[in-house]
Amino acid sequence: MSSMAAMPNTHQQPPDADLSTVWLRAFLEVSRYGSFTVAARALGWTQSAVSRQISSLEAELGGAPLFDRLPRGVRLTEAGRVLVPYAESVVEALRGAGRELAALREGTGGRLRFGAFATADAALVPHALAAFHARSPGVRVTREEGFTPALLERLTAGHLDLAVVSTTGHAPLEAYTLHHLLDESLYVAVPAAHPLAGHPGPVRLGRLADAEWISGGTRPEGTLLDAALRAGFRPRVAHVVGEWTAKQGYVAAGLGVALVPALAATAVRPDVALLPVLDDGAPARAVYAATVRGRALTRAEEGFVAALREAASAVPRPMA
């Protein structure tokens, strides 16, 4: 008694429901078959439904008939002939929209604009990008580089869909959804001959309070050396060097020590030792993938976050 074949007088829901503007399908099918009855069968409707659809369409179009009613079937009038290409272009557009939206929904299409801070580009982002692109080749990914506050602003303004940020910048993060990627431990780079080089386990930053520092900026606030302030001393910056490779050179030459975020610490020259820093206060700075709050993530965004997470756990740590 359940699955009878007839199922009369019930609305069968549209199986594809591709924005189906009913009259459009009716019109095109009728124009294809030259018959209301045949078109109705093809559409799974009744003949009366088709008749009324066409009828009301004609009425809406100013009363001009679209079909000549012949004894056997119908034939397009001039007005109908005019309408056909437009109807087809509408169907084309709707079908195209459906296709692209489906691709977007399944993460196999669309656009993904993301930004990342510079050190994330050392290993995390390239790995994630490679994995994501291999999995979702149809997504057009664009990348921007910038500091966390700037990235967050562009996120809010709608110029970015996702940003890889860190908590360094003291920026207010309440307006964003944060997808935790990793807790980035800090390392201090010292010359291989440094007394602490052989030290087992993490070192307390306070033990380097008297050292000369190589840093990206003169003032520690807002940079990595912020951690030194938290450790209770104001570091003396001996040299301002931005690039990590260059920093290594300064450190190796014994001109000072430098703080290195874990993400940048992939390759170290043998005459430099990396010591994990014991951060007893707040945990080491965290790295997040941020999206604007309240927005649902697209499949592409989800996939990219997943790729970032995988990359985060696969990024080699200098000292296990």
Next chain:
Amino acid sequence: MSSMAAMPNTHQQPPDADLSTVWLRAFLEVSRYGSFTVAARALGWTQSAVSRQISSLEAELGGAPLFDRLPRGVRLTEAGRVLVPYAESVVEALRGAGRELAALREGTGGRLRFGAFATADAALVPHALAAFHARSPGVRVTREEGFTPALLERLTAGHLDLAVVSTTGHAPLEAYTLHHLLDESLYVAVPAAHPLAGHPGPVRLGRLADAEWISGGTRPEGTLLDAALRAGFRPRVAHVVGEWTAKQGYVAAGLGVALVPALAATAVRPDVALLPVLDDGAPARAVYAATVRGRALTRAEEGFVAALREAASAVPRPMA
């Protein structure tokens, strides 16, 4: 009490009703204004209507939201951004269809394919065409030439919209709507020196039973000389000449006499006399504008038939 400003709780009918796919207009207005409420005001709807339109549209599209709901208004999601150009192209197509159909409806656009038999092209059709083109310059008119039976066949097959035909061909005319243009009287062309040249009033065809005839074909059946058969004699065809100008030369040279349909008798050389033929049987052959039966005439067709009628009454008759 009549024209209150509010008019609440009543369906206001769409003023343009341009195939309005409701969700489309809602979506585009919302995407333009970034607000359901403002879009609703612009559309003359309530906010709840817009909200539900967008909501069901999103549901139909697989559940992907098209807008991010922000505390103040909304903003397009990636999915919405993808949909916009498609929606615009659909609106474009619908608007274009509306424009072209309106032009068609008012006779200022569209296509008109007609055919006419050769002698109608002497004066009737050119006059009508000129008048019609002056009145409806937007209509693309194409012309074919052919004999009545062939024209009617092409009409039935849908290759022509209208045909200027005559009753000569004994073709079955029941399948067509005939718009009477004129009753074409016959003339007989004789040399100016012919004994009948000065005859007052119409002549009976039988008086030329012994004459030599100039005709378009050897056998009278199906041609103008059919009239001779109806008059009770079989004309002797002395020369076969198709073109009216050439016929005139043969007649002027005294090589015979020729039948001339009124439509072809616009210009006669002075050494040829045209005598109206008294046709006592069926009235002289009629000329019609034929359309397929059951089809409603477009405005352009109506206009063209009117132009043909005017031309028919304006065509100069050799002898009033």
Next chain:
DNA sequence: GCTAGACATTCGCTTGTCGCATCCCTGCGG
């Protein structure tokens, strides 16, 4: 003249959609 095919129309009935009122959430200002 009768039959078959095809579109139009009528009749209940379901269902979608609207307006209205209200609720909920967020951000702002006193």
Next chain:
DNA sequence: CCGCAGGGATGCGACAAGCGAATGTCTAGC
């Protein structure tokens, strides 16, 4: 700190659009 205002979501009652089924009407063909 709390109320207020702006803006979207939702429940409710009602109306109209649209459907299926059955019937009417017209034409062609035998």
